[in-house]
Amino acid sequence: MTLADTPVDSTLLTPEVRRTRTTMADGRDLFYFDDSAPYVAGDATRRLDDPRPLPDRFAPVVGADGVARPVTGPELRRDPLTGDWIPMAAHRMNRTFLPPADANPLAPARPGAAYSDGEIPDTDYDVVVFENRFPSLMAVPGVEDVVTLSGGEELWPSRPAAGRCEVICFSSDPTASLGTVSPRRMRTIVEAWADRTRALGEVPGIEQVFAFENRGKEIGVTLHHPHGQIYAFPYLTPRTQAMLGQARAHAERTGRLLGRDVLDAELRHGARVVLESEHWVAYVPFAARWPVEVHLAPRRDVPDLPALTDAERADLAVTYLELLRRLDRFFVDPDSGAPIPLPYISGWHQAPVREGRDLSRLHLQVFSVLRAPGKLKYLAGVESAMAAWISDTTPERIAARLQEVAR
Amino acid sequence: MTLADTPVDSTLLTPEVRRTRTTMADGRDLFYFDDSAPYVAGDATRRLDDPRPLPDRFAPVVGADGVARPVTGPELRRDPLTGDWIPMAAHRMNRTFLPPADANPLAPARPGAAYSDGEIPDTDYDVVVFENRFPSLMAVPGVEDVVTLSGGEELWPSRPAAGRCEVICFSSDPTASLGTVSPRRMRTIVEAWADRTRALGEVPGIEQVFAFENRGKEIGVTLHHPHGQIYAFPYLTPRTQAMLGQARAHAERTGRLLGRDVLDAELRHGARVVLESEHWVAYVPFAARWPVEVHLAPRRDVPDLPALTDAERADLAVTYLELLRRLDRFFVDPDSGAPIPLPYISGWHQAPVREGRDLSRLHLQVFSVLRAPGKLKYLAGVESAMAAWISDTTPERIAARLQEVAR
Numbered sequence: 091m092t093l094a095d096t097p098v099d100s101t102l103l104t105p106e107v108r109r110t111r112t113t114m115a116d117g118r119d120l121f122y123f124d125d126s127a128p129y130v131a132g133d134a135t136r137r138l139d140d141p142r143p144l145p146d147r148f149a150p151v152v153g154a155d156g157v158a159r160p161v162t163g164p165e166l167r168r169d170p171l172t173g174d175w176i177p178m179a180a181h182r183m184n185r186t187f188l189p190p191a192d193a194n195p196l197a198p199a200r201p202g203a204a205y206s207d208g209e210i211p212d213t214d215y216d217v218v219v220f221e222n223r224f225p226s227l228m229a230v231p232g233v234e235d236v237v238t239l240s241g242g243e244e245l246w247p248s249r250p251a252a253g254r255c256e257v258i259c260f261s262s263d264p265t266a267s268l269g270t271v272s273p274r275r276m277r278t279i280v281e282a283w284a285d286r287t288r289a290l291g292e293v294p295g296i297e298q299v300f301a302f303e304n305r306g307k308e309i310g311v312t313l314h315h316p317h318g319q320i321y322a323f324p325y326l327t328p329r330t331q332a333m334l335g336q337a338r339a340h341a342e343r344t345g346r347l348l349g350r351d352v353l354d355a356e357l358r359h360g361a362r363v364v365l366e367s368e369h370w371v372a373y374v375p376f377a378a379r380w381p382v383e384v385h386l387a388p389r390r391d392v393p394d395l396p397a398l399t400d401a402e403r404a405d406l407a408v409t410y411l412e413l414l415r416r417l418d419r420f421f422v423d424p425d426s427g428a429p430i431p432l433p434y435i436s437g438w439h440q441a442p443v444r445e446g447r448d449l450s451r452l453h454l455q456v457f458s459v460l461r462a463p464g465k466l467k468y469l470a471g472v473e474s475a476m477a478a479w480i481s482d483t484t485p486e487r488i489a490a491r492l493q494e495v496a497r
Numbered sequence: 498m499t500l501a502d503t504p505v506d507s508t509l510l511t512p513e514v515r516r517t518r519t520t521m522a523d524g525r526d527l528f529y530f531d532d533s534a535p536y537v538a539g540d541a542t543r544r545l546d547d548p549r550p551l552p553d554r555f556a557p558v559v560g561a562d563g564v565a566r567p568v569t570g571p572e573l574r575r576d577p578l579t580g581d582w583i584p585m586a587a588h589r590m591n592r593t594f595l596p597p598a599d600a601n602p603l604a605p606a607r608p609g610a611a612y613s614d615g616e617i618p619d620t621d622y623d624v625v626v627f628e629n630r631f632p633s634l635m636a637v638p639g640v641e642d643v644v645t646l647s648g649g650e651e652l653w654p655s656r657p658a659a660g661r662c663e664v665i666c667f668s669s670d671p672t673a674s675l676g677t678v679s680p681r682r683m684r685t686i687v688e689a690w691a692d693r694t695r696a697l698g699e700v701p702g703i704e705q706v707f708a709f710e711n712r713g714k715e716i717g718v719t720l721h722h723p724h725g726q727i728y729a730f731p732y733l734t735p736r737t738q739a740m741l742g743q744a745r746a747h748a749e750r751t752g753r754l755l756g757r758d759v760l761d762a763e764l765r766h767g768a769r770v771v772l773e774s775e776h777w778v779a780y781v782p783f784a785a786r787w788p789v790e791v792h793l794a795p796r797r798d799v800p801d802l803p804a805l806t807d808a809e810r811a812d813l814a815v816t817y818l819e820l821l822r823r824l825d826r827f828f829v830d831p832d833s834g835a836p837i838p839l840p841y842i843s844g845w846h847q848a849p850v851r852e853g854r855d856l857s858r859l860h861l862q863v864f865s866v867l868r869a870p871g872k873l874k875y876l877a878g879v880e881s882a883m884a885a886w887i888s889d890t891t892p893e894r895i896a897a898r899l900q901e902v903a904r
Contacts, residue, residue, distance in 0.1 A: 169784035170747075170759050172739045176784045180891045226887045243762045246783045302878035310875025319878065327883035332579045332735075340577075352577050355650045376653045377576035377583045437882035455882055468717025469876050471709035471726070475844035475862055476734035477884065480633045484587045 100132070104400065107281045114211070116144035118221035122212070123282040125274055131215035148230055163230035164251035166324070167240070175325040177251040179226040196315040198262045210259070217278050219258045219286055219320065227253025227321065235295050235324070252295050254322040258282060264315045267431070268303060269414030271316075276407035283320070283438065284395040284403070290322040291396075291443040298323045298330060298442045301395070306433025308459060308466055318436075326442055333439070337449035349451025352376075353387050362485055364492040365413060369405040372413050374489040379479035381461035382420055382432065382488055386413060387453040393441035394452055410454070417456065419495035421463050434458045507539075511807065514688045521618070523551035525628035529619070530689040532681055538622035555637055570637035571658035573731070574647070582732040584658040586633040603722040605669045617666070624685050626665045626693055626727065634660025634728065642702050642731070659702050661729040665689060671722045674838075675710060676821030678723075683814035690727070690845065691802040691810070697729040698803075698850040705730045705737060705849045708802070713840025715866060715873055725843075733849055740846070744856035756858025759783075760794050769892055771899040772820060776812040779820050781896040786886035788868035789827055789839065789895055793820060794860040800848035801859055817861070824863065826902040828870050841865045 099111045103123070110122040110132030122132035150158040164179045195208045198215055210218055229235075229252035240246035260268050260279055271279070287299045303318035304311050326334070340348040356363055356373040364384060365372035372386045386409065388402055398406065421430040434456055441450030459467045461482060472478050506518045510530070517529040517539030529539035557565040571586045602615045605622055617625055636642075636659035647653035667675050667686055678686070694706045710725035711718050733741070747755040763770055763780040771791060772779035779793045793816065795809055805813065828837040841863055848857030866874045868889055879885050 167784040169782070169786070170755065171743060171782070172736070173743050174739075174784075174786075174886065176786045177887045178891050179887055179889055180894065240783065241762075241766050243766075243783075245758060245762050300879075300883060302882060304877040309877045309881075310873065311877075321879065323885070327879075327885040328739075329579070329882065329884040332581075332884075336578060336580050348577065351652060355648075355652050359648050359650075375576070375578070376647065376650075377574040377581075379576070379581075379583045435878045435881055437878050439882075457881075466717065469881070470711040470716045470718075471842045471844050472707075472728065472734075474716075474842055474864070474866075474876070475709060475736065475846075476707060477736040477739075478730070478734040479581065480584045480586055482586055482633075484585050487587065 103281050103285055107278050109282075109285060112211075114144070114209070114220060115142045116147055116223075118147075118223070120210070120218065120220040121282070121286075122215055123217040123219065123278050123285070125216045125278050129216075131212045131218065147228075160232075161230055162233055162250070163228045164226060166249050166251040168247045170245040172328075174328050177226050177253075179251070181224075194264050194313070194315050196257070196259050196313065196317055197264055209257075215259070215262050216275065217258065217260060217282050219256050219282055222255040222257050222319070225253075225255035227251045227255050227323065229254065229293075229295070251324065253324045254290060254293065254296070256286065256290075256320040256322075258286075258301070258318045258320060260316040260318065266316045267305070268316055268318070268436075269411060269418055271411075273407045273411060276411055277404060280395070280398075280403045280406055280410075284398065286320050287394055287440060288396040290320070293322060295324045296322045296443055297326050297445070299394075299440060300327070300437060301440075302435065302437035304435055306431070308433035309435060326445065330439070330442060334442075334446040334449055337446070341449060347391055347449070347451060349387065349453065350391055353389075353451075362489040364416070364489055365409065365496075367405050367409045369402045370409045372409070372492075374485045374492065376485060378457075378485040378488060379481055380457035380459070381467050381481075381483055382417065382434070382458040383485075384413065384417075384456050384488070384492060385453050386410065386456070387451070392452045393447050393450050395438065395440060397452070413456065416492050416495045417458070420458075420491055421460060424463055430460075430463055432458050433460055510688050510692055514685050516689075516692060519618075521551070521616070521627060522549045523554055523630075525554075525630070527617070527625065527627035528689070528693075529622055530624040530626070530685050530692070532623045532685050538619045538625065554635075567639075568637055569640055569657070570635045571633060573656050573658040575654045577652040579735075581735050584633050584660075586658070588631075601671050601720070601722050603664070603666050603720065603724055604671055616664075622666070622669050623682065624665065624667060624689050626663050626689055629662040629664050629726070632660075632662035634658045634662050634730065636661065636700075636702070656731075658731065660731045661697060661700065661703070663693065663697075663727040663729075665693075665708070665725045665727060667723040667725065673723050674712070675723055675725070675843075676818060676825055678818075680814045680818060683818055684811060687802070687805075687810045687813055687817075691805065693727050694801055694847060695803040697727070700729060702731045703729045703850055704733050704852070706801075706847060707734070707844060708847075709842065709844035711842055713838070715840035716842060733852065737846070737849060741849075741853040741856055744853070748856060754798055754858060755856070756794065756860065757798055760796075760858075769896040771823070771896055772816065772903075774812050774816045776809045777816045779816070779899075781892045781899065783892060785864075785892040785895060786888055787864035787866070788874050788888070788890055789824065789841075789865040790892075791820065791824070791863050791895070791899060792860050793817065793863070794858070799859045800854050800857050802845060802847060804859070820863065823899050823902045824865070827865075827898055828867060831870055837867075837870055839865050840867055 101109050106126045108124045108129050112120050114120050148161050150160050152158045164177050166175045197208050199213050233250050235252045237247050237249045240248045283301045290299045300321045337348040362374040374384050417432045419429045436456040439453050441447040461467050508516050513533045515531045515536050519527050521527050555568050557567050559565045571584050573582045604615050606620050640657050642659045644654050644656045647655045690708045697706045707728045744755040769781040782792050824839045826836045843863040846860050848854040868874045
């Protein structure tokens with residue numbers, strides 16, 4: 091199937107941002123989010139043909155014994171000791187497509203080329219979202235989402251890991267970063283996150299949508315093109331479950347929303363507040379556990395990104411950029427005095443799709459494993475075996491530094 | 498205070514293993530566990546004086562303003578979003594003692610020297626346990642263990658991180674590793690773990706004792722002398738809380754012990770059982786989340802290491818060594834064919850001191866972040882922000898490899 095065969099729906103998400111839906115050669119969804127007219131990507135007249143001989147993701151797999159077996163996709167197993175669902179994505183080890191080390195699969199196609207060796211079949215784009223080719227979570231057509239007991243054991247429930255993993259490219263420029271895009275571009279990225287959150291939340295079986303960015307080789311990122319990821323989980327993650335449990339207990343005790351009270355307490359004292367705008371507040375939380383950690387929350391009680399108003403989204407674009415600029419000034423090279431681009435993880439905590447929406451409050455958590463220039467916090471026995479975090483600093487020191495680098 | 502001033506209590510923990518208690522120059526506890534007569538460490542006639550001018554850990558600290566303030570020790574803050582207690586160990590950043598990069602503070606003192614620049618004031622030892630000089634958890638004399646509300650906020654409870662962090666050296670040989678010690682030595686190490694678990698569990702305020710080993714530069718270990726750590730937490734760690742919650746629900750539903758039923762299910766099916774001895778079973782659990790993971794559990798229902806019989810301890814020494822030998826054959830260098838010493842985390846899940854002892858069952862969890870030669874599993878957005886684990890392999894593949902390398 092080539093792109094010419096696939097339907098395209100174009101829509102304006104705001105007066106400016108246009109979303110164009112299309113399909114990749116192997117049937118994966120791809121969405122262009124373009125800043126403003128003239129739109130750069132996805133026009134039927136400009137689209138490239140995508141003749142890559144990508145295998146059908148759902149075709150039966152022929153085993154060593156010559157027998158073809160239907161693809162079942164990744165499996166979810168429930169850990170009897172903790173209750174956590176663990177996706178088993180062993181199929182990812184059988185990757186057939188391995189780009190050369192110097193290739194960038196997120197770059198736009200070369201102008202004039204009929205064929206792109208990357209993932210994006212157009213010669214330019216503003217923001218693009220597409221399904222990950224080797225996802226940890228994937229719904230396979232025809233595979234029913236039911237729990238079975240492995241080996242007939244009550245303690246071994248299993249079901250398909252029927253979620254979805256998407257990639258979001260923040261810019262077609264491989265040398266850019268999220269912190270260096272324009273406010274207009276950041277506004278488009280917010281639009282894309284909100285749109286995907288809404289759309290993935292409507293997929294049957296999806297319980298939670300998580301948009302996040304991993305940046306830096308220190309956390310294993312090998313592809314430096316500016317991009318993030320969006321996971322649609324068919325279960326609630328352990329962190330979200332823990333937060334819902336605390337929010338529920340708080341609501342039962344006080345009748346109030348925990349996230350609201352947390353923000354109000356930080357605003358009341360102010361010492362750890364690092365940035366305030368009309369609609370947003372950034373603060374280092376009372377019990378920050380990472381060497382660098384900051385939360386960004388809206389002033390209004392909002393469950394998720396789709397619930398933000400246009401004004402809140404526009405303000406977020408500017409505020410998030412300022413926060414990222416400060417994080418990139420947090421550490422300084424002791425020899426040269428130059429700021430050190432911070433390796434970081436940035437993730438949106440949103441209300442689950444169904445459960446506990448009235449208990450949840452949107453916030454962004456940005457944190458780093460860098461504790462000093464050249465020194466990492468490693469997640470060893472205490473963190474990895476016991477899920478117990480220990481901070482080697484204090485939230486007040488982190489906040490003081492983020493206030494200091496305001497300019 | 499020098500060692501000559503400190504009391505020594507010697508005791509035989511078994512017919513062979515002698516424990517000698519002494520005190521370091523700054524008052525920290527140190528315990529020698531010696532294999533058998535003639536005992537190599539801690540005799541009054543052989544002990545070295547320890548004249549290092551170590552500062553009193555609890556002396557008031559003079560600030561930049563010239564005012565002396567009492568040491569308060571690390572602080573525990575409760576994260577309102579998750580309910581987790583987070584120790585704030587910022588005092589560790591003010592380390593006064595930084596050994597040269599090529600020094601080994603865990604080596605025994607040089608024979609004939611009156612002064613050790615390491616931590617252990619004797620010229621030899623079998624196994625030694627001592628208080629960490631810069632602990633994340635520390636009880637400060639005179640500081641009362643009570644909860645206060647920071648800034649008067651209900652959401653910001655705080656209390657002293659009044660626990661304890663100990664170091665255990667497995668051998669005086671800096672080139673050894675836990676997997677290469679003799680069975681007799683491993684038996685002594687088991688004795689030391691059990692003794693410290695019992696003793697730390699009797700300290701007021703301690704809720705949980707965690708003995709573990711981090712091995713390998715891949716998880717941040719910079720000191721290659723074979724050693725582990727023992728943490729005495731004044732709270733239940735999140736993983737232990739999660740396991741207690743599952744065990745409680747299982748007991749309410751079935752009347753049975755979860756850990757027992759998990760082991761029985763693995764034994765009933767057998768495919769993931771990798772090692773069986775008279776008293777112990779090693780298996781890859783149904784929902785293993787790490788690239789390499791194996792659990793080692795006693796056949797008898799036992800809450801913690803002190804509850805093991807002599808026969809179980811002796812068998813454990815042999816069985817644990819066999820398991821470590823197999824783990825060091827798990828991956829092979831693709832060029833040379835040589836086995837790759839596995840970076841690993843190994844931790845004992847023991848019953849808490851008070852809560853849920855009847856719901857807990859002792860087991861060792863050993864796991865690695867190495868997913869292939871030269872390739873690490875990084876804990877990025879999904880794991881670190883959402884506490885959601887995804888396996889890129891299957892427990893059956895891990896088990897098959899651990900069976901294969903049995904020889």
